[in-house]
Amino acid sequence: MRVSIVHETTYRYQSPATYSIQYLRLSPQASRRQKVLSWKLDAPAPLRRWVDGFGNDAHVLVLDRPHGEIRVRARGQVDVHETSDVIEEPGPHAPALYLRPTRLTEAGGPLGDFADRFKGDVRHDPRNALESLMMGVREQVDYQPGITHAATAATEAFGARAGVCQDHAHIFVACCRRLSVPARYVSGYLGGEADGGLASHAWAEAWLEGEGWRSYDIANRLRPAGRHVRVAVGLDYLDACPVRGFRRGGLGESM
C-alpha cells in the first residue's frame, strides 16, 4: 500500500536553550518490505548524516544559537508490501546479538513466569508460539496512554497491565529473549486506512531459525502488512527512537 507521511515534531522550552543536539531516526530505508518513493527532512539547521550501530539511517541536528523551540518535519511516500510474510533485512549483526536483555527489556518476576509458559511451544512450534505470545501479551496488557512513559521498563508496564505500543513491543521482546529467541524493537509509522491518518508506532521483530526476521505488531495483534513503514531497529526504544536529544539551558521542555 502507498503510505503518505507528514510527521512533525516540535519541542518547546520555557526559556531559550543555548545549545541543543538531537539524534534523529526519521528516515525509512528501502528493504524487502518497502520502497521509498520520496523522502524529505526539514529542520532548522543543516542535518549531518550518519549510520548508527544497528544500521539505521540517522541524522544529527545541532542548534548552537539561543532557541525556544525545535521543529522537525519528515515528509514522503513509501510503498509497503501487502503481505505479512515478509522476511525483514538482517542488518549488520548476527541474530544472537539480540538475545541481550537491556534495562527496558528484562523479563524477571511475573513477566518471566508469563514468558516461561511458552517455553515448550517455542521449542516445538516456534511460529505458532510467537503468534500466541503476541496475543497473550496483548491480552495481559491493555492499550492505555498516560500510565507509562518513555523510560518505563517492560516489567513495570506488565505489572501495571497497561501501556502503549512501545510497552507492548518491549514486553514482547523481553519475553522472546528470555525464551532464547532473538528479538528487536522496531520504530516506524503505521499508515491509517484509505482515508489517511498516520501515527508513529512501535512493534517488534523476532528471529526464527531457518526463516529469518519476522515482524509482530503486538499493540494491534497482527503481523505487519501494507501499512507499516519501518524506520529503525535496535535492542530497545533507546536505540531506535525517532528523536533523542540533549540541551543546555532552556527549562521546561514540552513537546
Add this chain to the structure above:
Amino acid sequence: MLSRTAENLYWTGRYMERAENMARILDVSHRTALQRPGGAVDADWKSVLDILGHWKSFLAKHEAPTASAVTSFFILDPDNPASIYSSVRGARENARALRAAISAEMWEVLNTTWFGMRDLDAAGLERRGLREFCDWVKERSHLFRGVSHGTMLHDDAFHFLRLGTFLERADNTARLLDTKYHLLQSADAGPAVTFYEWGAVLRAVSAFRAYHQLYKDVISPGRVVELLVIRREMPRSLRFCATEVSAHLDLLSKGRDLEAQRLAGELNARLRFARIDRILEAGLHKFLVEVIDGVAVLGNQLSKDFMMTV
C-alpha cells in the same frame, strides 16, 4: 585556555574580593557602633543589611539586626551566599578545579584560609573578637593577591583572576557608597556626624589617610565621593577598577573586537570624564545604580565572549 578554567579563575578572584569587602564593612560598622555616643547601635548593623541586601533571608532566621545576629549571618552562615564563609568556600572550590592553572602557593593560601573558616564557630568568633577576625580575612586576601601577582605567569589565567577581583570591587564599592550616601544625606548631618560617618566609609576602604594626603582638608561628603568614584590613584575607586578591567580585557582579547571590551570602554569613559558636581546635581544614586548595572551586564557579556556557561 578552557572556558571553564577561565570561569573558575574569574570566580576565585570575585569570591576572595567579596570576602575581603564583607570583612571591611563589618569591621567598620563594628567600630562606628562602638564609638556612637549612646543610643541606636543597631542603626549601623541595619545599614550593613541595607548595603548588602538580604533583608528577607536575614529576617527568616533572626529577629532583629543586632550585632551578633548580623555578624553571624554575614560571617558564619553557610546558607547565606554573601557570607564570608560562603565566599571563602567558593574561592577554594573554584581553585580546586584549577590546580594546574594556579601556583602551589596560591592553592595553599586558599586552602588554609578555608580551613580557618571551616573550623570557626560562633563561640570561636566571640573569643577571637570581630576586629581580629576581620583583620585576618583582609590579611588572607592581601596574601592571596600578593602570591598571585608574585607567582603566577601574567598570562590569560592571571587576567581572568584580576577581572573577577576588579569587577567585584567595583560592584561592592558602588553599593557601599550608594547606601552610605543615601543614609547620611537623609540624617541630620552636623560636623561630628560627618566626621565619624564619612570617616568610617573611608576606613572601610582603607582610604582615611589617603584622603588627608590628597585633600589636606576636613572630611566632606563631596570629596569622599570624588575619591571613591573618580580618583585614579585610589586603588579602590570605581575609576581605578574600570581602568584595570579594560586593561585586562584588552590583553585577553588578542586583537578580536569583543562586546565586553566595548562595554568596559563605556564604563571607563563614564568614569574618566565624570565631574563630581554634575554627578551630585543629577543624583549620585542614579549614577551609582548605572555603574552597578553596567558591571552586571559586563559580567554576563564575559560569559558570552569567552564561551563560559551561560
Add this chain to the structure above:
Amino acid sequence: MADTFDEMHGTAGAVRSPFAAVKRWLAETPHDAFAHKRQEADLMFQRIGITFNVYGQSAGAERLIPFDIIPRVLNAAEWKRLSVGLTQRVKALNLFLKDVYHDQEILKAGVIPAEQILRNDMYRPEMRGVDVAGDVYVHVAGIDLVRVDEDRFYVLEDNLRTPSGVSYMLENRAVMMRLFPRLFSGASVAPVDHYPQELLRCLRSVAPPRATAEPVVAVLTPGPLNSAYFEHTFLAEQMGVELVEGQDLFVQDDLLWMRTTDGPRRVDVIYRRIDDDSLDPLAFKPESLLGVPGLLSVYRNGGVTLANAIGNGVADDKSIYPYVPDLIKFYLGESPLIENVPTYRCADEKDRMYVLEHLGELVIKETQGSGGYGMLIGPRSTREEREKFRGLIQKDPEGYIAQPTLALSTCPSFVDEGIAPRHIDLRPFVLSGRDGIAIVPGGLTRVALTKDSLVVNSSQGGGTKDTWVLRE
C-alpha cells in the same frame, strides 16, 4: 604450594645478580636512615598530592597508596623476553578487536563460540564496521604479570579499557631518584620518564584523516571526584595537552570542539579516562553527565579518534582470557611467548567437574567484575564460602573461571618487623600507535604489604615499588 621464588634471593638463598646493588645498599645503610627516608618519601607523595579516593568512602577521604622504597629489579635479558611477549600479545589483541568488529573470521573459524562474543555486554554493537585510525583499538594496555620462578612469568590479566597506575610508576621513580641519588649512580637503570612523550606520540599518530597537520589531543576526565584524577591531571600536564571534562566539549558540523576563551577549538584525539557507558548520553547511558552528547556520531563518521576505542571490554573480559593463546595462534601463527595462568572454564563440563572437586585448591573468579571482590581463594576459604561458590558455579557456570593458586614471587619490603619478603606483581604499560608498539622499561610493581597476602590491589591494602630494568 610450591616454594616461593624471591626476586632477591631466588630459591637457593644467594643474592640474584640483578639485586646486587640493592643488596649492598641495604647492607650498608643504617636502619635509622631508612626510617627517615621512608618518612621523607611519604611527605613527598603527600605534597605532590598523589592521593586517591577509596570507593565507598566519603568524598574528601583521600589516601596515599603506600610506597615501599626497596625497588624490584629485572635485568635486561629478563625484560627483553617480557617486552617481546607483551608486544606479541597486544598485537594479537588489536587484531582480534578489529576482526570481531568487522568480518569476524575468528568466529567463522569456530575458535571462539559466536554467542560468547555476541551475548557479552562488553561487545558494543556501536563499533560494528567502524574503521579506527591505524587499526589500533588498544592504545594503552596494562598487562598484569606475575612471576612464579626464575624463568616463568604468566599473564594474570589484560586491562584494555582505561588502565591506570602509570603516574605511580613515574612518581615512584622521581621520588627514588630524589631520595637515593647515589643508589642510581651505582647501578645502571633504564629511564622511564619518557612515557608521557611516547604516549603523546602514540596519540598524535592516530589522528583521524580530517585532522589538521598539528592534531589536537586532549585528556577527558570524569573530574576531581574520580579515584585516578591525579593521574589524569599529571598526564595532561606532562604531555602539554588540555585536561577536559565532558562539559568542555561539544559536537557540531560532524566534529568535536572544545570551549576555549579564544572560541571553539577542534579536538582530534581524545585520550578518554571515562568508561564506554558514559561517553555519549544520546547513545549509551542517558543519565550520564560525564560524556559528550553526539560523540558517537562523530566517532562513527571518523571525525575523532578515541583512545582507547569503544568496545575493548570484549577482549579483556575474563571469559575471553582463556582464549588469548588461541588468538595469538590464529592471528600471528605463533605460540604465546608469555603464557596465561592455567585456567579452567567452568562453562566447559570437564573443567567444571575438576573445579568443583578442587575448590579448596583453586582461585575462583567471576567473568564480569572488577578485581579482588568477587573471588574465592580456595586455600584461605571456609567450608561455607566454598559451598556458596559451589552453588554459584552450578547456577551460572559461564560466570566463572578457576585458576590454581600461584605462589607469586616475593620481594624484600619494609614492614613492621624490619625487611621481609612480600608478594608482588607487575603491570607494564604497552603503547600502540600507527607506527608500532612502545613499552617503557618496567612498569608498576604492586606489592601485597600484608604478610602472606596475595592481594595487591591498592583499594585493599596494597602498595607499590619502583621497578628497575637494568641496562645490562
